[in-house]
Amino acid sequence: MKGEARKILEDLRRARVLVIHPQDEDGGLLINHLKRLGCEVRASWPLPAVLPSDVDTLFVLVDDLPMVDQLSIALDDRNPAIIAIVTYESPTSLKAIIDLNAHGVISKPLRPLGILTQFALARYRHGYETRLSGKVQKLEETLKSRRQVEKAIKILVELNKIDDESAYRLLRDQATAKRVTMSSIAQSIITVNETMSGLGLTVARAAKPE
Amino acid sequence: MLYANRLGTQRVSAVLPANDSWRVGVLFSRTGVTSVTESEHLSGTMLAIEEINAAGGVLERPIVPIYYDPGADNRAYRSLARQLLTEDEVNIIFGCSMSASRKAVLPLIERHNGLLLYPSMYEGFEYSENVLYTGATLNQNTFALADFVLQRYGRRVFFVGADYIYPRESNRVMRDLIESKGGEVIAEHYLPLDADEKALEPMLQEILRLKPDAVFSTVIGQSAQKFYRMYADAGFDRRKTPIASLTMAESEIRVIGAEKCSGHVLAATYFQTVAGEANERFVAAYKGRFGKEATTSVWSQPAYAQVHLFARALERAGSLDSHKISKAVLWEEFLAPEGKISFDSDTRHAWLTPRIGVARSDGLFDIEWEAQGPVRPDPYLTTTRFEETWLRA
Numbered sequence: 001m002k003g004e005a006r007k008i009l010e011d012l013r014r015a016r017v018l019v020i021h022p023q024d025e026d027g028g029l030l031i032n033h034l035k036r037l038g039c040e041v042r043a044s045w046p047l048p049a050v051l052p053s054d055v056d057t058l059f060v061l062v063d064d065l066p067m068v069d070q071l072s073i074a075l076d077d078r079n080p081a082i083i084a085i086v087t088y089e090s091p092t093s094l095k096a097i098i099d100l101n102a103h104g105v106i107s108k109p110l111r112p113l114g115i116l117t118q119f120a121l122a123r124y125r126h127g128y129e130t131r132l133s134g135k136v137q138k139l140e141e142t143l144k145s146r147r148q149v150e151k152a153i154k155i156l157v158e159l160n161k162i163d164d165e166s167a168y169r170l171l172r173d174q175a176t177a178k179r180v181t182m183s184s185i186a187q188s189i190i191t192v193n194e195t196m197s198g199l200g201l202t203v204a205r206a207a208k209p210e
Numbered sequence: 211m212l213y214a215n216r217l218g219t220q221r222v223s224a225v226l227p228a229n230d231s232w233r234v235g236v237l238f239s240r241t242g243v244t245s246v247t248e249s250e251h252l253s254g255t256m257l258a259i260e261e262i263n264a265a266g267g268v269l270e271r272p273i274v275p276i277y278y279d280p281g282a283d284n285r286a287y288r289s290l291a292r293q294l295l296t297e298d299e300v301n302i303i304f305g306c307s308m309s310a311s312r313k314a315v316l317p318l319i320e321r322h323n324g325l326l327l328y329p330s331m332y333e334g335f336e337y338s339e340n341v342l343y344t345g346a347t348l349n350q351n352t353f354a355l356a357d358f359v360l361q362r363y364g365r366r367v368f369f370v371g372a373d374y375i376y377p378r379e380s381n382r383v384m385r386d387l388i389e390s391k392g393g394e395v396i397a398e399h400y401l402p403l404d405a406d407e408k409a410l411e412p413m414l415q416e417i418l419r420l421k422p423d424a425v426f427s428t429v430i431g432q433s434a435q436k437f438y439r440m441y442a443d444a445g446f447d448r449r450k451t452p453i454a455s456l457t458m459a460e461s462e463i464r465v466i467g468a469e470k471c472s473g474h475v476l477a478a479t480y481f482q483t484v485a486g487e488a489n490e491r492f493v494a495a496y497k498g499r500f501g502k503e504a505t506t507s508v509w510s511q512p513a514y515a516q517v518h519l520f521a522r523a524l525e526r527a528g529s530l531d532s533h534k535i536s537k538a539v540l541w542e543e544f545l546a547p548e549g550k551i552s553f554d555s556d557t558r559h560a561w562l563t564p565r566i567g568v569a570r571s572d573g574l575f576d577i578e579w580e581a582q583g584p585v586r587p588d589p590y591l592t593t594t595r596f597e598e599t600w601l602r603a
Contacts, residue, residue: 005382009591036337036556038592111320112337116590 008120009038015123017041018052020060020071021085026110030059030085033112037119047074057081057123059106062096063088071100081126083118085110103129145183152186155193159203231274232267232530234520235294237305237315238513242282243404243431246462247509248307251329252277254506254513255304257499262517268524273517276300282431284314291315295322301532302327304517308430309333309375316341325532327520329513331456331478333379334559334589340532342539343559344516344551346479346508348383349588350562351456354600355426355477356387358566358579359454361601364423369398370413370437372405377428380456383591384426390596396420405433407440414440424475425453434458438466438474448473452568459507460574468573478508479562480548481575492547505573506547512560515546519553550584559587564600 017034021027022045034041042052047070051058055078062068062084084102086093097105104122106115149171156167171189175182196203236255239248256275263272276298280286287306291314294300301324306312309332319326319340326341334347359367367388371377377400385395397420401409410433417425429437434457441453454475460482463471482493482505492514496506523539524530536558543552549563561584567575579601588594 006386006596013592032556033337036592037590112339113316116335 008124011123012116012119013038015039015057015081015119016052016054017057017059018055018080019043020047020058021045022061026085026108029110029112030115033115034059034119036112037116047071050074050076051078051080055080057083057119057126059083059085060100061085061087062100062102063093065092065096065099068096068099079126079130081122083122145181145186148183148186148190152189155189155203159193231272232524233274233276233298233300234530235291235298235300235303235305236275236277237280237287237290237294237303238307239282240279242280243433244282244307245431246435246465247431247457247459248282250461250507250509251305251307251513253496253500253504254329254510254515255517257496257510258514258517258521260499261495262521268521269528273521275304280311282308282311284310287311288314288318291318295319295324301325302520302530302535304329304513304520306330312336312341323532325535327516329509329516331508333376334591335379336589337557339536339558341558342516342536342553343557343587343589344512344519345560346456346562346564347559347587347589348380349591349594350479350564350585351477352380352383353387353594353598354564354566354579354581355454355456355475356384356391356393357599357601358475358477359424359426360388360391360393363451365393366396366420366423367393368417368420368422368425369395369428370425371398371400371428372403372430372433373400374403377430380428381426386596396422401429401433403431403433405429405436407436409433410437410440413437414444417441417446418444422451424451427453427455428457430457435462435466438463439470442467442470459509460505461507461509463569463573464503464505468569468571471569471573472571474569475566476508476569476575477564477566479564480506480508480511481565481567481577482506483567483574483577484548484565486547486549488545488549489547511547515544515548515551518546519544519551552584554587557587557589559589561586 017039019031019041021030031041031043051074058080060082082100082102083104083106084097084100085106085108087108103125104118106118152171153164153167156170157164171182171185175185193203238252239245240252259273259275262268267273276294278290280290294303295318303324304327306315306328307330312328316338320338324340327344328341329344331345331351369381371381381398388395397416399413452474456477458474458476459478493506497504519539519542522542523535527534527538540553540555543550551560551562553560563581563584565577565580567577569575
């Protein structure tokens with residue numbers, strides 16, 4: 001627990017914030033308050049065609065769905081923390097913040113109280129989401145590679161009359177020797193087998209040297 | 211002196227038609243757990259209003275306070291603030307002490323576009339265009355105290371606090387400070403706001419057992435008074451192992467008994483013993499008004515100063531409009547008893563001079579350290595560095 005509360009604030013102060021909102025009273029209030037909180041903040045309106053490369057947090061006025069589409073084009077494959085600024089609580093507005101996958105929301109008219117909370121929450125949730133999706137991606141890769149390895153083992157067992165354990169060891173030793181992953185060895189076995197059977201042939205055991 | 215003989219009644223109403231006077235609201239508790247310190251807020255406020263009126267008022271009209279006693283109850287704070295803003299048609303309120311009371315009235319003040327002048331030290335992390343913060347925030351009292359305690363008394367510090375936001379926040383910051391400067395927090399405990407002797411006793415036993423170099427206490431109100439009495443009776447050598455706090459000032463010490471408090475440490479932006487003519491005048495006026503035994507403190511002085519700042523802004527603005535007063539007051543500079551004070555327009559908090567005092571046997575403080583001048587308020591701790599040294603060893 002100790003020092004953690006301070007880390008939340010330190011994280012906010014490392015944030016590179018872009019505010020996409022007209023330069024009116026609300027816009028001014030938000031920018032001044034973010035500066036008051038000790039953040040580096042830039043403003044832009046209308047929506048820029050491309051996001052500045054170092055921006056990692058967006059406060060963005062979201063009032064309609066076309067805006068969300070434009071924003072996702074501007075974002076390209078970037079993935080900043082997003083705090084939506086909403087004027088209406090209409091179904092359209094709700095859909096827009098969901099489509100945008102906003103990590104936090106502040107409502108107009110803006111007031112200073114609550115901005116820090118949504119900012120901190122959005123940064124945290126964004127970080128957590130990024131860690132989670134990294135984990136999911138890794139798990140998916142592991143799962144895929146296991147499936148390939150199992151398939152390759154099956155091919156080796158059928159064609160060479162060896163048991164599962166020996167087939168697995170062959171794969172592993174080959175991967176180690178060539179310094180590649182087991183799944184890539186497995187994949188090449190699968191590919192070769194498919195190609196050969198397409199030609200009406202099988203992969204035969206190499207003749208032992210005399 | 212419009213209110214003077216009416217202060218005893220619950221409500222003091224305006225005796226002049228609205229356009230012949232400047233009507234303002236005052237909300238401090240003269241009863242309840244924080245009665246001593248909040249009564250001082252009230253005394254400072256009333257003294258300043260009397261002085262201004264005695265000198266002819268503002269633009270030849272007197273300031274007329276409408277006072278209610280919320281009894282340290284946050285629900286009463288809220289309903290009395292509503293009463294002031296709606297029934298009494300007042301928009302300027304001098305009031306609140308604990309953060310919970312400020313948070314209770316803030317939504318109403320914002321909705322009615324009022325202006326709250328808040329005189330107490332608090333934990334920061336707030337900004338409202340409907341509030342002016344005259345008390346110290348953490349960088350103006352807590353930071354220097356960490357150096358002082360570690361350098362003078364030692365590195366093992368025992369924390370005890372009342373269980374609400376100010377102690378929790380100031381202890382969090384104090385722990386970071388002490389640890390980043392090589393000290394150690396050997397225990398951290400919280401007690402209910404109204405803790406009695408029975409609740410305090412185990413704490414005292416643990417202090418006796420762990421033998422810290424100093425105690426950092428954020429216990430407040432009546433339980434703080436009990437705690438200091440019990441600490442004295444337990445026979446600690448207060449010169450070597452004092453209690454350091456941000457709140458235990460002259461008037462509460464007088465209630466506890468000065469002989470039971472000598473040696474204890476207070477970090478505050480004002481002491482009665484601050485040098486200078488402005489303070490001499492203030493202390494004399496305060497004693498003249500509230501009795502020669504009365505003492506001034508960091509509770510009465512900011513409340514006094516903020517009324518004077520308000521009156522100057524009112525003179526400039528010529529209207530009680532919250533926005534106009536806010537705009538005008540941010541330009542003011544006032545030679546308060548504690549020294550020159552003014553508001554920082556970015557944060558709406560006051561520039562104040564941090565000081566550290568050690569209690570004497572007469573209940574006043576020897577000021578052992580003070581900053582070279584007013585320090586910029588940093589309520590969100592954006593620029594204040596934890597590793598920074600405030601006091602040369």
